[in-house]
Amino acid sequence: MAESASAVRVGTTELAPLAPPTSSTGLFEVFRRRYLLRLLVGREISARYQGSVLGLLWSYVNPLTQFCIYYFVVGILFNLHSNVQNFAIHMFCGMVIVHFFNETFNAGTRSIVRNRSLVKKMAMPREMFPVASMLVSLYHVIPQMIILVVVCLLTGWLPGPGDPIAIILSVAIIMTLGTAMALLFSAANVFFRDVSNVASIMTNFVRFGVPMIYPYSLVAERFNGHTELYLADPLAEAVLLMQRAFWVGTTSDPSATIAQHMPDHLYLRSIIALGISLVVLGIGQVVFSRLENRIPERL
Secondary structure, eight states: OHHHOOEEEEEEEEEEOOOOSSSOOOOOHHHHHHHHHHHHHHHHHHHHHHOOGGGGGHHHHHHHHHHHHHIIIIIIIOOOTTTSSHHHHHHHHHHHHHHHHHHHHHHHHHHHHHHHHHHHHHHSSEEEEEEEHOOOOOOOOHHHHHHHHHHHHTTTTTOOHHHHHHHHHHHHHHHHHHHHHHHHHHHHHHHHHTHHHHHHHHHHHHHHHHSSSOOOOHHHTTTTOOOHHHHHHHHHHHHHHHHHHHHHHHHHSHHHHHHHOOTTHHHHHHHHHHHHHHHHHHHHHHHHHHHHHHHHHOO
């Protein structure tokens, strides 16, 4: 057997040039290695509830606690939205989306640093860690959705034919945009650990930048209908879609609720918002790919 610096020859057959194993070829490689992704997601979920008495029940307790606090302060103590029917459901629809995005963004930002031992030792797509954080957050959306469906059914929810499309679009926007932001900030957090604190501060603004603790009609009223900049935020569309799917059907007159509290062409706006989120995801992948070769040495 003769060996050269660039290739290996066995007998009369020349093998491919020797090269170190690559750790990433992008998001497509992440989903090609779905087995590793499932293991990582399962590991994250198990670690979160390890040693906990209630375990998965905390996924129900935490959103219920937040809901009760917001509802008592905003809905009862301040009585700000007494003219919005079933305001508690309106607000909880927004909470589901806001919590999903914030958890994906914050956990995804810390995912590379938190898994530094795996990043340095294993040849695997490093995008897998932000994606796994998003899937863990999606897993915790399920209990919140169950609570939302039960409450809506108890109030006489009548789902419409377009509601499943609204739910799918809403979740798809958050999955895409949350993963995009997690990719961008997780790579930057390796070089500047202050980035995780910046992400936490940014998520504080999300709760007030979407129609969660106030209806969209209030925004349209205060800005005299000039809400294009407000609606340019994909998160606002995601919240409105979830409210369209659940809250609208619990009101006494869904058609009047849509006319008063929903923007025109919501589904078209949401498709555009999903497109914007995909563009941001593409940018996040490009930035991550440019930085990932320097990640192990900085860890």
